[in-house]
Amino acid sequence: MNFPDIVTLATPLFIIAILAELAAWKTTGRGRYETRDAAASLVMGLGSQIIPLFGAKVALAALWTWVYQFRLFDIPNAPWAIVLCFVLDDLRYYWLHRIAHERRLFWATHVVHHSSQHYNLTTALRQTWTGSLLNGAIFTTPLVLLGFHPTMIVFVFGLNLIYQFWIHTEFIDKMPRWFEWLLNTPSHHRVHHATNPRYLDANYAGTLMIWDRIFGSFTPEDRAEKPRYGIVKNLGSFNPLVIAFSEWINIGRDLLSARSLRDAVGFTLGPPGWSPDGSRLTSKMLKERQARLDAAPPLAPAE
Amino acid sequence: MTQGLLIELVLSIAGVGLLVAVSWMLGAWRNAFVTANAAADRLAFDEPDFAAREWLVGADGKAAAARSADGAEIALVFALGDSFATRRLARRQARVEQRGAALRFALGEVSRRAVYLTAPDEAAARRWLSLLTGDGV
Numbered sequence: 001m002n003f004p005d006i007v008t009l010a011t012p013l014f015i016i017a018i019l020a021e022l023a024a025w026k027t028t029g030r031g032r033y034e035t036r037d038a039a040a041s042l043v044m045g046l047g048s049q050i051i052p053l054f055g056a057k058v059a060l061a062a063l064w065t066w067v068y069q070f071r072l073f074d075i076p077n078a079p080w081a082i083v084l085c086f087v088l089d090d091l092r093y094y095w096l097h098r099i100a101h102e103r104r105l106f107w108a109t110h111v112v113h114h115s116s117q118h119y120n121l122t123t124a125l126r127q128t129w130t131g132s133l134l135n136g137a138i139f140t141t142p143l144v145l146l147g148f149h150p151t152m153i154v155f156v157f158g159l160n161l162i163y164q165f166w167i168h169t170e171f172i173d174k175m176p177r178w179f180e181w182l183l184n185t186p187s188h189h190r191v192h193h194a195t196n197p198r199y200l201d202a203n204y205a206g207t208l209m210i211w212d213r214i215f216g217s218f219t220p221e222d223r224a225e226k227p228r229y230g231i232v233k234n235l236g237s238f239n240p241l242v243i244a245f246s247e248w249i250n251i252g253r254d255l256l257s258a259r260s261l262r263d264a265v266g267f268t269l270g271p272p273g274w275s276p277d278g279s280r281l282t283s284k285m286l287k288e289r290q291a292r293l294d295a296a297p298p299l300a301p302a303e
Numbered sequence: 304m305t306q307g308l309l310i311e312l313v314l315s316i317a318g319v320g321l322l323v324a325v326s327w328m329l330g331a332w333r334n335a336f337v338t339a340n341a342a343a344d345r346l347a348f349d350e351p352d353f354a355a356r357e358w359l360v361g362a363d364g365k366a367a368a369a370r371s372a373d374g375a376e377i378a379l380v381f382a383l384g385d386s387f388a389t390r391r392l393a394r395r396q397a398r399v400e401q402r403g404a405a406l407r408f409a410l411g412e413v414s415r416r417a418v419y420l421t422a423p424d425e426a427a428a429r430r431w432l433s434l435l436t437g438d439g440v
Contacts, residue, residue, distance in 0.1 A: 033329075034385045040320065045319075046316065050312065237414040238383075291350065
């Protein structure tokens with residue numbers, strides 16, 4: 001069975017959908033667009049498709065071809081196998097995504113996707129330039145070892161990516177209740193992109209929302225608290241090179257300042273925001289700070 | 304690089320160009336203006352435990368700075384496109400210098416080397432430099 005390159009095939013649909021959302025933004029005033037932000041997202045998306053061609057795709061193909069020889073099962077390229085592969089790949093995506101938020105080494109690749117303060121269809125395309133090899137080698141190889149053919153895995157991951165495109169919008173409020181329960185939606189994913197403390201580190205699902213419900217990371221969108229998008233310490237630039245590499249450079253600087261092995265491990269495998277002296281804030285600390293402030297009287301206004 | 308790949312690449316670049324051009328033509332190239340209210344709102348969200356004592360809002364609407372009630376910290380709010388970003392600096396470690404009527408806050412970050420804040424005049428800039436870094440109260 002030959003699997004098509006569906007992400008490339010879907011690209012014209014992405015363009016048409018973004019044009020439609022732009023037109024809707026202009027005519028209704030809903031949502032937000034900013035040209036430099038959108039341009040940065042689009043260039044990141046373009047780069048994420050091109051850069052792996054210079055080595056990562058070949059390396060992954062070689063690794064998976066080698067591992068496939070030792071597969072545990074001979075899984076045929078049948079429709080049931082594609083469905084099973086999709087579900088297992090979605091579970092793989094959930095854990096990769098969760099770890100990408102909880103461990104800084106992986107966050108350095110994923111922060112790119114969260115670096116926009118806007119939430120529109122271009123944000124969906126703001127993808128990492130540096131994650132495909134590491135993520136593919138660590139998290140996807142087990143599926144190859146199980147016996148799913150690598151081309152099938154690439155195909156179902158493409159389906160997952162395409163599914164996740166349409167949920168990056170503020171134009172859709174809520175889907176029907178059964179849909180919201182089972183699948184990832186714009187509402188669930190707005191929570192995921194929000195920096196409001198109560199929304200941090202939630203809703204990691206790719207397509208099936210059940211993973212968040214099973215593993216305890218589901219947070220519903222509260223109409224009383226509108227999501228504010230971006231990252232806790234927003235970047236000061238639209239430069240795609242800065243967006244792609246700033247967190248890697250920050251890790252490098254921190255490692256140079258590390259005084260012990262514990263510091264070095266913390267700076268790479270600790271949660272984003274970890275620091276030896278606790279002077280920076282992790283998601284957990286941000287949530288605790290907010291809880292303290294919510295329990296305390298409001299601050300006095302400035303003069 | 305195969306011919307098919309080259310065609311895909313050219314079409315993708317054209318698609319990006321089209322979307323950026325349409326976005327610009329529809330008026331999406333927008334600059335936020337930092338006002339006192341906007342800066343306070345943003346700081347309250349990003350750094351809710353920062354009690355601002357006094358604000359200097361740039362005359363050009365590009366940035367604002369506040370010193371904390373205890374005088375130990377400085378908060379910066381600066382415009383980025385139609386949005387804002389904030390930074391919280393320890394007063395003792397802040398690298399601030401005066402350049403005419405402007406104050407330059409060195410951040411030394413990959414994404415932003417410095418933020419410039421334009422005071423109403425040189426005297427105001429001098430006063431704020433003293434407040435932010437010296438013994439001014």
